[in-house]
Amino acid sequence: DSGVTQTPKHLITATGQRVTLRCSPRSGDLSVYWYQQSLDQGLQFLIQYYNGEERAKGNILERFSAQQFPDLHSELNLSSLELGDSALYFCASSPGTSGAGTQYFGPGTRLTVL
Amino acid sequence: AQSVTQLDSQVPVFEEAPVELRCNYSSSVSVYLFWYVQYPNQGLQLLLKYLSGSTLVESINGFEAEFNKSQTSFHLRKPSVHISDTAEYFCAVRLADSGGGADGLTFGKGTHLIIQP
Numbered sequence: 001d002s003g004v005t006q007t008p009k010h011l012i013t014a015t016g017q018r019v020t021l022r023c024s025p026r027s028g029d030l031s032v033y034w035y036q037q038s039l040d041q042g043l044q045f046l047i048q049y050y051n052g053e054e055r056a057k058g059n060i061l062e063r064f065s066a067q068q069f070p071d072l073h074s075e076l077n078l079s080s081l082e083l084g085d086s087a088l089y090f091c092a093s094s095p096g097t098s099g100a101g102t103q104y105f106g107p108g109t110r111l112t113v114l
Numbered sequence: 115a116q117s118v119t120q121l122d123s124q125v126p127v128f129e130e131a132p133v134e135l136r137c138n139y140s141s142s143v144s145v146y147l148f149w150y151v152q153y154p155n156q157g158l159q160l161l162l163k164y165l166s167g168s169t170l171v172e173s174i175n176g177f178e179a180e181f182n183k184s185q186t187s188f189h190l191r192k193p194s195v196h197i198s199d200t201a202e203y204f205c206a207v208r209l210a211d212s213g214g215g216a217d218g219l220t221f222g223k224g225t226h227l228i229i230q231p
Contacts, residue, residue: 002157002159004157033218033219035218035219042221042222042223042224043204043219043221043224044221045217045218045219045220046218047218048217048218056217056218058217058218090157090158092158099146099208099209099210099217100146100163100165100210102160102163103160103219104160105150105157105158105159106157107156107157108157
C-alpha cells in the first residue's frame with residue numbers, strides 16, 4: 001500500500017460526458033502527478049501540482065483539467081469524453097519537487113467510455 | 115525532450131533462471147533513471163533508481179541495474195527469478211534537478227516478464 005488513494009476504482013460512462021477523478025496523496029506529500037496508461041500510448045505524464053499550484057504540464061488535452069485543493073487532494077476533470085479516453089488514470093505523489101524524489105503511485109482509476 | 119526505449123515487450127524465462135530487461139534512453143541533458151514494477155491490477159512501485167555515484171544500484175528483492183552513460187542504457191537484471199516476479203516492468207527517466215523538478219516521469223512502453231515453472 002503506497003498511501004496514495006484514488007476514487008473511484010472503476011468508472012463507466014458515455015461519449016460526450018464529463019467525469020471527475022479524485023486523488024489523496026500520501027500524508028505530508030505536497031506534489032501530485034497525474035498519468036494516463038493506455039494500450040496504444042503507454043504511460044504518459046499529464047500534469048503536476050505542487051502545494052496547490054500547477055507546476056508542469058505534459059501531454060494533457062485541453063478537454064482535461066486538474067486542480068489541487070488546500071487539503072492537498074487533487075481532482076482530474078475529463079470532459080467531452082471520447083472512446084479514446086478509455087484508460088487507466090494514475091495519481092502519484094512525492095514530498096517535494098525534486099527530480100530525484102520517489103513518486104508513489106495510487107492503484108488507479110479505470111475509465112471506460114462507451 | 116527525453117525518450118525511453120524498452121526493446122522487449124515480453125520476456126519469458128524459466129523459474130530460477132537469470133533475466134535481463136533492456137532499457138535505453140535519449141536525452142540532451144542529465145537525467146535520473148528509474149525502474150518501476152506493476153503487478154497485475156495494481157499501481158506502480160519503485161524498484162530502484164540511479165541518481166549519481168556508483169553505476170550499479172540494487173533493490174531489496176534481488177534486482178540490480180547498471181547505468182552505462184556511453185551506451186545510454188540502464189538494463190535491469192536478476193540472477194535467479196521467482197514466480198512472484200511475474201509483472202510489467204517500466205523503465206523511466208526524469209530531468210535531473212536544475213532548480214525545477216517541474217516535470218513528470220517519461221516511461222518506456224514496458225516489458226512483461228513471464229516466469230515459466
